[in-house]
Amino acid sequence: MKTACFMPVFCLLLSASGAGDEIRYAKPQLLMEPEELARPAVAPHYVILDARKREAFETEHIPGARWVDHDAWRAEFEDGKDPAAWSRRIGDLGISSDSQVVVYDEGKDTYGARIWWTLRYWGLEHVRLLNGGWHRWQLLALPTNSEAAAAVPAAEFRVTARNQRLATLDQVLDSLKENGWQIVDARTEAEHCGIDLLENQRGGAIPHAKNLEWTAMFDPETKQLKEAAEIKRLLNAAGIDLDRPTASHCQSGGRGAVMAFALELMGAEHVRNYYRGWSEWGNLETTPIMVPPASQ
The missing domain is CATH 3.40.250.10 (Rhodanese-like domain)
Structure with a gap:
């Protein structure tokens, strides 16, 4: 396990800076800031999905992250066909209907956003994107893990197509x-x-x-x-x-x-x-x- 020191997050603002009429994100709960996810009291409450290439995940990843096969998800979606297979695919990641999930990729966010959107389509309510992804995580020198990811038990997930x-x-x-x-x-x-x-x-x-x-x-x-x-x-x-x-x-x-x-x-x-x-x-x-x- 690699560790790094970082300043506590006293206040997390998901908005534009300015006066009282500032424009804010209407749904800030869709984002997770890296500093917040790195807090020991926060991370255990989330299933963290790494949507990068497998080689990148195996080299180094966010502690506790689970690898999700973006390319397979992209190929298999086909306008929402085969819900039974998707129930298994999502459940095999240890995700249940009440799981809270954070998804990240290299920081380009097309991979992460596809996983986010697919989970939301199949009925999972609490899904966030990591703001800045792996790129931002590394810039902040937050803790990483290069050890093999532990196997997780499958969960029961029944998809509900949205x-x-x-x-x-x-x-x-x-x-x-x-x-x-x-x-x-x-x-x-x-x-x-x-x-x-x-x-x-x-x-x-x-x-x-x-x-x-x-x-x-x-x-x-x-x-x-x-x-x-x-x-x-x-x-x-x-x-x-x-x-x-x-x-x-x-x-x-x-x-x-x-x-x-x-x-x-x-x-x-x-x-x-x-x-x-x-x-x-x-x-x-x-x-x-x-x-x-x-x-x-």
């Missing part, structure tokens, strides 16, 4: 006809504008989609979520309304999960993740596409 968290192709198409959901594209501008097709047959964007790249949510040095006032400014600049029912998307669910997390953190109540995203939309011949001009 379909209001998922958007499907047909639902997005219907929403376009009815001018319903606000579509938020978390991909890069180059993807949104059809310049970077990745490996898709078609490039561009879902009609009327608002583009805000997922990386804009984070401080590039600390990997922490930006302060609430700055996130609010970014949302306003992109024309994103927190009060409108929203479907976020990217290529295949991860960046869309980051955006869904950020929108919920800021107070949005009705946010779906179009999980299949452009990997589906951009490879069909019948889906409508717009090709916005790139900014100069």
Whole structure:
């Protein structure tokens, strides 16, 4: 076990600094600060999930963390199929319906956010992301463990699909006809504008989609979520309304999960993740596409 000294956390502010009219995160309970999780009185109350690559986890991890196979979860979700398998998969991590969970990744948060979103979709209520992830944990020189993780007993977990968290192709198409959901594209501008097709047959964007790249949510040095006032400014600049029912998307669910997390953190109540995203939309011949001009 490696240990490090760190200052006690006297006050944890999950808000923008300022006067009495400061903008705060509407749902700060979705985040866990590293200094808080490192407290001996706090960590035992949480199941800590490490969503990094297995080799990274086995080299060093947060004490007590359990490795979760992000790549397998990504491949197996398939729009919420096979709930019995998901009950076993989640339960095998020692997670029960009343568990409190903290998820972290390298600090880029697409892996962590996907695990967060998947757990929330399957009905787990108390799930947080570690603010700044492993990157921030190391910057603060908090305790780490390089020993092999102990086996944990499986728990009983029965999934309850929260379909209001998922958007499907047909639902997005219907929403376009009815001018319903606000579509938020978390991909890069180059993807949104059809310049970077990745490996898709078609490039561009879902009609009327608002583009805000997922990386804009984070401080590039600390990997922490930006302060609430700055996130609010970014949302306003992109024309994103927190009060409108929203479907976020990217290529295949991860960046869309980051955006869904950020929108919920800021107070949005009705946010779906179009999980299949452009990997589906951009490879069909019948889906409508717009090709916005790139900014100069």
